[in-house]
Amino acid sequence: LNNIYFEAACGIIMFLLLGRYLEARSKKEAGAALRALLEVGAKQATILRDGQELKVPIKAVGIDDEFVSYPGEKIATDGVVTAGSAAINASLMTGESVPVDVGVGDSVIGGTINTNGRLVVRATAIGADTQLAHIAKLLEKAQTAKAEVQRLADKVSGIFVPLVIVIAVIVFIAWLLYGARIGFAFTAAVAVLIIACPCALGLATPMALLVGTGWGAQHGIVISGAPVLETAKDIDTVILDKTGTITTGQMAVVKVAPHNVGSAELLALAGAVESSAEHPIAAAIVSAAQQLADENDRIAQFVDRLRSKTTNFKVLPGMGLRAEVEGKELLAGSAQLLAGVPDFDAVTDATAVYLSWDNVYLGYIELADTVKSTSKQAIELFKELNMTPVLVSGDSKRVASQVAAEIGIDNVLGEALPEDKVAYIQQLQQAGRKVAMVGDGVNDAAALAQADLGLAMG
Structure with a gap:
């Protein structure tokens, strides 16, 4: 029994079982990311049946x-x-943090959040046909797709495994022909199989990709396929x-x-009347008005x-609002809403709320999206990796240039329509x-598809 190495056999079995356990655990964690994504959807719906509202399961x-x-639902x-x-609030699907106004005839996406107002919606897609389900399929596909290096490993394993088995058989026969005992010949053949075991070659790459895509999903990154990583x-x-990318999508008075x-x-007047809006x-x-009030009694x-004297408040979807303040009509909203007010002039191309009170134009309040606190750091990291950042926006050239200057981007393309973004990417690709x-992920869908690597926010 001196030549029978029980501890070696136990060690090999232990390591193989440990590898299987780690693989199973990683698959479970990756599956948890997929399940968490599906949890985003609604669990119940309030349907209309014969004029009555009825709570039912989403299925x-x-x-x-x-x-x-x-x-809130x-x-x-x-x-x-x-x-x-x-x-x-459609940030789940589009990455756009500013809620989008919708009305009769507009499409809405399951899983997005109604921030104000009551809606009656006719279902056009359910179950596996919804956009949220498509995202889940994308993640599932990413976790099963094979990268080029993984396909190469599979090809090598497909040749290497039979070859090792053949060599082991040859070793076994050779030792028998040499006159060795059958036990020794078998031990030599098994030694060849164990030493040349290609398990790591066949498992390492898919495991790395599986764990990587699962970890990414848990941190809000859905990888569309393993080749993307290459x-x-x-x-x-x-x-x-x-x-929604460089900026937070949250408006602030500038x-x-x-x-x-x-x-x-x-x-103060705008803040008082807008306090009734959502x-x-x-x-x-x-x-902004509250901050001013906190500093000035x-x-x-005021x-x-x-x-206390604001009455007859009414929201005008897509335009602004109308109310009576101290018995006088106040309008707050877009240039279209104040078109008939004397002396009114839309003097800015930025996002602005114009006000009039008792048919007297009072001025406007300009608002802008705020830059994310991490944007400047991200641009610096791009530059450290020898990548050239370029800001391409549908906003005016003035606004785009201001944001670019704030975060350290030198190359800017403003007033870019979706087709302009695609053409610009093609121009860069043709230059190598x-x-x-x-x-x-929505407005930039064509550009994301055209790029060598598309990253959709949200």
């Missing part, structure tokens, strides 16, 4: 069923609005969209331009007086550049 909703969505499934209006190492140019009134009074632009104005009293495009 009970069928095509063309009408369901109701209230503020998730949209049950993909559909088209048939009644009502609201602002929808493409990433060759990127030398990174094109970035602005809204300028108060009064007309026939003081700037503090204009902001739109993100209104929230930004209210926040006179303004605080705001409180205006709020390897291009990555970072966008919101």
Whole structure:
């Protein structure tokens, strides 16, 4: 028994079982990322049956069923609005943090959040046909797709394993012919199999990709396929969209331009009337007015007086709002809303809320998207990796240039339509550049597809 190595056999079995355990655990964790993604969807829906609202499981909703969505609820499934209006937070699907106003005839996506207003929606897609389900399929495909290096490892393993078995058989026969005992010949053959075991070659690459894509999904990164990981190492140019990518998508007051009134009074008046609205632009104005009121008791009293005397408040979807303040009509909203007010002039191409009170133009409040705190650091890291960052935005050249200067980007393309972004990427590719495009995943879909590497935010 001196030549029988029980401890070696136990050790080999232990390591093989440990490898199987780690593989099973990694697959379970990767599957958890997929399950967590599916948890984003709504679990129940409020459907309309014979004029009555009825709570049902999401699986009970069928095509063309009408369901109701209230503020704060998730949209049950993909559909088209048939009644009502609201602002929808679609950041899950588009990466755009600013809620989108929707009304009758507009499409909504299951899993997005209704921030205000009651909607009646007709279901157009359910179950596996929804956009959220398509994202889940994308993740599942990414975890099963094979990269080029993995395919190469599979090919090598396919040749190497039979070859090792043949060599082991030859060793066994050779030792028998040499006169060795059958036990010794068998031991030599098994030694060849164990030493040349290609398990690591066949398992290492798929395991690394599986764990990598699962980890990415848990941190909000859905990898569309294993080949993407190979493409990433060759990127030398990174094109970035602005809204929701470089910026937070959250509006903030950047300028108060009064007309026939003081700037503090204009902001206080806007804050008082907008406090009854739920739109993100209104929230930004209210926040700025509240900050001003906290610093000035006179303004605080002025705001409180205006709020108490605001009546007949009405939201005008897509335009702004109308209310009566101290018995006089106040308009706050887009240039279209104030088109008939004397002396009114839309003087800015930025996002702005214009105000008039008692048919007197009072000025405007300009708002802008705020740059993310990590954007500048990300641009610096791109440069350290010898990648050239480029800001390509549909916003005006002035706004795009201001944001680019703030975060350290030298190359800017403003007022770019989706087709302009695609053409610009093609131009760079023809010059031999390897291009990555970072966008919101919907407006930039064509550019993301054209780029060598597409990164969709959200």
